[in-house]
Amino acid sequence: MARDRRPPGRRGLPGLGKLFDMVDFMYLSGWQKFFERRLQRYGSTVFTTPLFTKTVVATDHKAISALFDTIPFIQDYGFGSAVPPKPLVGDVAPSVFETGVLHDNPKAFYFSLLRHRATSLPAVFEEVLREYEVRWASRGRFAWRDEIETFTMDFVLRWILELKFDTAKVRLIYNNIFTNHLWRVARFFPWTRYSRSLRYYGEFVRAIEEASSFEAIMEIARTFGISDRAYVAKQIAFLTGMNSYLGLQNLFKSIVGELSSRADIRSDLDLQLRDAAPGALFSPRVRAVDEFVMEVLRQHPPVFFIFGRAIEDVVLESASGSFDIAKGERLMGVIPFAHDDPEAFPDPASFQPERFQDDEARAKLIWPRGIQERPADTADRTCPGKDVALLLAHAFCTALVTRYQWTVVKPITWDKHRYSLNVAAPMGELEVAGFTIRDERAGRPV
Template identity: 25%
Template sequence: MSSSTSRRSSSDPNSDSDSKLPLRPIPGGYGLPFFGAIADRFDFFYNQGREKFFKSRIQKHKSTVFRTNMPPGPFTASDPKVVAVLDAVSFAVLFDNSKVEKRDVFTGTYMPSTDFTGGYRICAYLDPSEQKHRQIKSFLFWMLSSRHGQVIPLLRSYLSELFLKLEDQVADKGEANYNSISDNELFNFAFRFYCGKDPTETNLGSSGAKLFELWTYPQLAPLGSAGLPWYFFPINVVEDFLLRTVPFPAWLLKFAHKKLYHAIYSSALEPLDEAARFGLTREEACNNILFVLGFNSYGGFKIIAPTLLKWVGLAGAPLHQRLAQEIRAAVKSEGGVTPNALSKMPLAKSVVWETLRIEPPVPFQYGKAKSDIVVESHDAAFKVKKGEMLFGFQPVVTKDSRVFEKAEEFVGDRFVGEEGEKLLKYVYWSNGRETEDPTVENKQCPGKDLVVLVLRVLLVELFLRYDTFEIELGTPTLGPSVKVKKLTKATTTS
């Protein structure tokens, strides 16, 4: 049984209770026109920081549902006004396609130019009601399923390189930059998985990962910050002006898109040949592969792989010992790292889910109310008008103390056992519940199961090689920065 149990509220719509909640006006507001949005933006980026921004307003309004402004707006001509839904119950409305529309809200209250993606609105920006969403997502499902059997052996070969490079750096310098090594090897894995070639065999050479980052970052620039504190006010004003006054001109990075596009177009021959069967041109299919490969897969791995190492490293030797024993026993009993072996590792699975709960790789979720609706929190109900933007910040939602005990702590075995697994429906990292599957009718990440599998295999490879390890955290950028200080090689394999 897991060491952490549920604290389900009677207002949880998934409970057996049929309680009626009091209807309450949505507290909060947007301040003065133009200036209110600027004030909230400076609190969000510079004066308070993201989590304090939301937690202070929850405390002020005594409500997890309230009105506020969200970046970037107003300079980018996007409307920054949102209704925040910041508990495990109210947040779930963002997955109800009968109530919210997901058209052009992937990055929030603004949308980058389609010039970044060859002039196409790719799948992430489409609403499930759009026929094109069904076509593209079906195509992506076919790609993932046709390659599913390749994941474990292919990933293990790149992870072997990853750990060899870590060992060499630790031996030579006394520490290793995990992020840079992991980024390179997981990018190579992702490109090979989707396109059938190592990127070094294409026009990308060894620069593929950096080129994808160069193409990706400007699309997210209005949501970024150097993270300088409030007393660097003049610098922060300049940064805010540069990042959020006008959209980054996509034509400046046309060369990056062109190079990435041609690398995929000349490599992913089988998927592009199949595209017509799903009603897609080769060009549209190629741009969607480019986005899924670079933005979703590599971009996700770049954040979540160091996050996994961070939390497991901070947990220390007691958890490491338990993981090593479980992993080695399962691999020995099955004669290798196989799907059956992975299924016999409940603690390893729980550690991956706990990582995705405590520090989800995609913090923001948005949806626009399709009609006048009522949104329920644990304690009250709120009327939301048609057209209003709903917003959720997952790092607060998935640390809801009404659902999770020790919600702010990393509990490795939280999801072990029958009671622990009941909590998985409150793990929302994939734009849906962990207990549900992505379909063409929803916006849940089509690669949800691939991400979980990659993290589980990463954990397995780590503890097949090492009994324990030590880390040091650096300044976070996109996700945590992790330095490996010590690797203690395995003394036993069973």
């Protein structure tokens, strides 16, 4: 390897450094200041930390691009300590944590399943949304956070599986799936969150296997060499509950948060949408809405981190220079910081959807684990539902702008301290008052 230099930073003593950085990240500094302080301390956008495990952290867009653009980094995660308790995934590792055919074949199956369900998506989304809008309009004040979670889970299950299931049970499982740290103790007490989650998980998997659509799903799975019914049901449970539900509800909440805070943008989108196709949610796609959704994703990415392991010695190019990365070292890209990189996105602190009128800016948006403009592939780690999620975000935003009026009770804020699965979503309950359904042609409340 040509000698440049090693990334600065503290690797720490085994165990002790990891513990210190984890406590600092989770509780003391919080996620944003944790990285900001190390950026300032080392004067570099690339540095090392024992957080999670010995890791090289990349915070600028140029360095993170190595995870997408070069062969020497592979994204293999493994089923380690930072993933759910195995009983909550049916003692079957979700395919996202696998490598080779154990990752690629299930992902090809997911692509095929999405294509199989594609024609029903607009009708199911419209049906579920119409049910929930009546429910929301009938209430005085309500917590939209919880309602968006329920709506999202209900829609995902009814679209993918043609299944109606208790959404509260599924939300309990997957909203907390990474925080059951003491599950080996909690399993002995039936009233604990973990024990309830485990019971509900068993019910959920059985409901999937008994769903009317499951035989058709199995036919698709068999074409990819996957024939174990229990295995498929458990993978589908994780796909719908973890990947689809958690990602979508974060995105939907952030769309609500930004629209609630930006009356000027909301009004401008309303005018453009009514000129384009009054009442239509899925076609034609209005570029201004796509630009708004992209800016939401830039400022509030549902996926914060992406990891890669060097399979050979490599020189990492970054905004702070070139760094030697040794074979076997782990690189962690911090997506929120890459999206705040002024070299990639000028004036990054301001909310400017119009920045995505520029194709160069669109090509730099990272969503969800790769560059947004590139198609997902079976061998990469980009979510197979990436493009479906953007389609749904466009439809949800269109409905909010053209069909409803509402007022949030408290100003919208995002958490820059506490890291969680919902960190991309606004803080609090998103309490709403005065939710009304508008006359879609005249724009008046009904």
